[in-house]
Amino acid sequence: MSGRTQRRALTPLIFALAAACFSLAAFAQPVGEVTYAHGLTSVQRPGEDARFVQKGDKLNQGDVISTSNRGFAVVSLKDGTKITLRPNTTFSVDKFSHGAGEESARFRLVKGGVRAFTGLISKRNPQGMQLAARAATMGIRGTSFDVRACEGDCAEELKAGRKKEGLPSDLVIARVAVALGTVTVVAANGQTRPAGKGTPLVNGESVRTGKGSHAIIAFRDQTKVTVTAESEFKLENVKFTGAKADSGNFVVRIVRGGARALTGLLAKSQPENVRVNMLTAVVGVRGTGIDAMFGLDCVAPNQCAQGAFVHTWEGAVALEVGGRSLLIPLGQTGVFNPKFDRLTLVERRPQFMIDEPAPRPDGIEVDFDNLFGVFRLDGYPTGLYAIVRDGHIEFFGSAGSIDLGPGESGYLADGQDTPVRLADQPPFLLNDPYPLPDRFDEQTIRLLEVLNPGGSAGDLICEVQ
Known part of the structure; x- marks a missing residue:
């Protein structure tokens, strides 16, 4: 060779x-x-x-x-x-x-x-x-969560008599149902994270969209909002109460760009608690469908300034500024131009509103049960449990998935292929005596409480030695 x-x-x-x-x-x-x-x-x-x-x-x-x-x-x-x-x-x-x-x-x-x-x-x-x-995969979007593969041990732990704690279970008020292009969530502290389908939203957060992008937000009360391209939509004071999320507050702000909204149960039962803020104007919603967008408003040649435009495509709204109120009937468009103190109906809907490519939310099907539905367990059977303390995880079975946000927990039963979101937070996860890793301090940990919750010192004397 x-x-x-x-x-x-x-x-x-x-x-x-x-x-x-x-x-x-x-x-x-x-x-x-x-x-x-x-x-x-x-x-x-x-x-x-x-x-x-x-x-x-x-x-x-x-x-x-x-x-x-x-x-x-x-x-x-x-x-x-x-x-x-x-x-x-x-x-x-x-x-x-x-x-x-x-x-x-x-x-x-x-x-x-x-x-x-x-x-x-x-x-x-x-x-x-x-x-x-086990038979699941979790996509971890951050930040703090617990996972347990339970046999009989989890149910047995409930007998330990530990101190009972809890996480707020109503923190998630909305989810991103559709994310096309570049969509980002901005937390109340200014931190940003990419958004995708299922991303949970809590009060105080904003949704930002990039050029050529849009997002559709689904709220617990079945409100749907399309956030148009190059926009920012903030959840200023949104909180739902009641079993059907038909009471509470819904105050949001269009910081820039625009949104297309179809209001839900809260606007029907408590319309006075539903408001969309734009500049210093307030859109008073009475159970309706609207487009609300910023655009150039000209009162005369070479006399133009940014205005807040509102077009009603279902129901009616009032555009309120100070003590003034402008009723915008079905099919009409109103504008508030703060520079020229102009609050009036316009003859024609602006062309940029007519040409808006992002879809109206009434034409988008949203599976609210998958986004917010919960299941109540009878006891705590064997299977895989997860709880999110902060952030977001996607919980995948072989035939379906759920999204979990802050305060939410999920479960996949042995032999099943689709996880469920739980109505009640599992106590053995909430009251776990083993330390959260980001708060762990070996100088202060009390091993007796960790290793023998609810027991006496004599139970562990040989093992601790």
């Missing part, structure tokens, strides 16, 4: 060996560390025997972490993600990359439970973090 032929024959082998070495190098790179371990905690790497670990030990991609019957651990990953592993938990870091432009992570919960606080990966690439457990 000639030297050239030998080199050709060896080339594929060299590439294969290089790829294998690169893969092994990726698995050998630390992705985090154990920040606390009580009891027996072990780590097993691919192709190696399990070994016991302690505080400060490094974790690699591919590691499988296990805790004992009375043990628990807290781990920290390089992107700032922190995870508490409860007793009898087996959890693996299947994939982890936090390099710029390559942010992704995939975890697997084999058994037990975790409490998690996500870091930069979920912020920079909200579609890039997943947790697999």
Whole structure:
């Protein structure tokens, strides 16, 4: 065989060996560390025997972490993600990359439970973090959540007599039903996150759209709002009460751009509590469909300024400024121009409103039951449970999915293929004695309360020693 032929024959082998070495190098790179371990905690790497670990030990991609019957651990990953592993938990870091432009992570919960606080990966690439457990996959959009794979242990924990706590269960007032193009949610503190179908919204947040984009927001009372391109729509004071979400307040603001709205149950039962703010004007809604948009209003040649235009395509509205009120009947358009103090009906609807490409919400079907429907369990049977403390997760079964926002919990029964949103927050998740990882302080943790909730000191004296 000639030297050239030998080199050709060896080339594929060299590439294969290089790829294998690169893969092994990726698995050998630390992705985090154990920040606390009580009891027996072990780590097993691919192709190696399990070994016991302690505080400060490094974790690699591919590691499988296990805790004992009375043990628990807290781990920290390089992107700032922190995870508490409860007793009898087996959890693996299947994939982890936090390099710029390559942010992704995939975890697997084999058994037990975790409490998690996500870091930069979920912020920079909200579609890039997943947790697999049993027959489910969870798309983690941040920020704080708990997951438990329950056998009989979860129901048994309810007998422990722990201090009862709770999360507000009515924080999510709306969801993004459609997101086309660039859609962003701005929190009350100014932090932004990408929005997609199912993204939960809470009071004080805003929805922003980019050029050529639009979003459709579905509210608990069945109000539907299309946020047009290059717009910002803020939930200023929105809160629903009552079993049907037909009471409360609905005060929103169009900060810029425009919106197309079809009001829901609250506008029918308490119309005085429904308002759309634009500049210093208020659109008083009486159960209706409207387009409300900012545009150029000219009172004479070369005398133009931004005005707030409102067109009514169902019902009627009043455009109110100070003590003045302009009734806008069906099919009519009104304008408020603050520069020229103009509040009047216009002869023709402006062309930019006629040409608006974003769809009217009355023509869009929205599955409100999937977005907001809840299921009440009889007890707490075996299966997979999740609760969101802050942020958003998508809970996927093999045949369907639900979105969970702050204060919401979900459940996938063993043998079922579609998760459900729960009417009641599972007490064993709410009152979990094991620490939230972002609040954990090993100097102040009281192990007796954690390891033996509701018991006496003598129950654990041998094990604690």
